[in-house]
Amino acid sequence: MKNSSLQTYALIGLALLLGGLLPFSAASAQNDAQFITHFPPSSTVCANTGIPISVTMQNTGDTNWNSGTGYALGSQNPRDNNIWGGWIGLSRNVVPGEQFEFVKWINTPSTPGTYNFQWQMVQDGVEWFGATTPNISVQVQNCAPVPPTPP
Secondary structure, eight states, X not given: OHHHHHHHHHHHHHHHHHHHXXXXXXXXXXXXXXXXEEEOOOSEEETTOEEEEEEEEEEOSSSOXXXXXXXXXXXXXXXXXXXTOSOEXXXXXXXXXXXXXXXXXXXXXXXXXXXEXXXXXXXXXXXXXXXXXXXXXXXXXXXXXXXXXXX
């Protein structure tokens, strides 16, 4: 009987030890991101025009970002919109502490109006995380074609 009690206490102690360690290690894996800089569209652009944009984010969490596990830069305001062409994927892994510049050639909306340009990191099927970029209000307008300059 004495041996059985000792085994029970040993199992309880092991369970408490593992119970204290496992949640700590699982809880330490956290996605986070900080906005660094961006090159957004101008505040006024012509409709249906191709323009380059870039957004730089820093991995401030303790997880590696890679495209194979669904990490991307996703559109905001409204969340998950397709105004500027949808998500921008990673071209390489980004380790904690490292910055990554997302670069994309986008087409401006074809309908004139005011559109929000804002982004945030996302892990597909898991969560949106970290800081959003500042919101830029972009006025899209019809532009008359510029006639060629005579020789």
